[in-house]
Amino acid sequence: MSKCKTCLKDSSKHNKKLWIEHNWCPLCQKNSKDHSDKLWQMHQQAVVKGANGKKIRPITVGFARSSVGWVKEWNMPVSTSGQGSPYRIEIIPIYQYCTQCSLAMGDIEVDNADVLDGLCLKCFAEYTEQTDSLNDKIPNYRSYEYCKKIRQRMEMR
Numbered sequence: 001m002s003k004c005k006t007c008l009k010d011s012s013k014h015n016k017k018l019w020i021e022h023n024w025c026p027l028c029q030k031n032s033k034d035h036s037d038k039l040w041q042m043h044q045q046a047v048v049k050g051a052n053g054k055k056i057r058p059i060t061v062g063f064a065r066s067s068v069g070w071v072k073e074w075n076m077p078v079s080t081s082g083q084g085s086p087y088r089i090e091i092i093p094i095y096q097y098c099t100q101c102s103l104a105m106g107d108i109e110v111d112n113a114d115v116l117d118g119l120c121l122k123c124f125a126e127y128t129e130q131t132d133s134l135n136d137k138i139p140n141y142r143s144y145e146y147c148k149k150i151r152q153r154m155e156m157r
Helices: 016-022 037-051 107-111 121-127 144-156
Strands: 056-059 067-073 089-093
Touching: 037 067, 056 089
Parallel strands: none
Antiparallel strands: 056 067, 067 089
16 A cells, blocks of 8 residues: 555545546656655646646647646637637646746756756756866757857858
């Protein structure tokens, strides 16, 4: 017998559907067994804060893994046939944000948020003083130098 991480009841008090629903993380689409207690709390807080009491639905943005988003309904007129437009509903993704710089974090940072203490990789590297260029394995795609290198490679072709 195991305890539910959401309602803290015994597994015998749940049916199969409710057990899956309570022990499934909507943010990273993983089971609660794959989370530490701290990571589970961080993910649940991010979803509650991002949804802000609104309905949530599953969403996949580009090639990223599935996550959740909150539903924004636009005020659009109903057509003469009585059907509403399918474009009146927009699903806005919910992200977990860095505790220091407040930027949205990627999948790697969300998966390791408990180890990184809620920081993005850049802030964690600065916090642990790992700012050497030799330790920088993740290229900064927004930097001028990186864009200049890419432009030179494209011009050489």
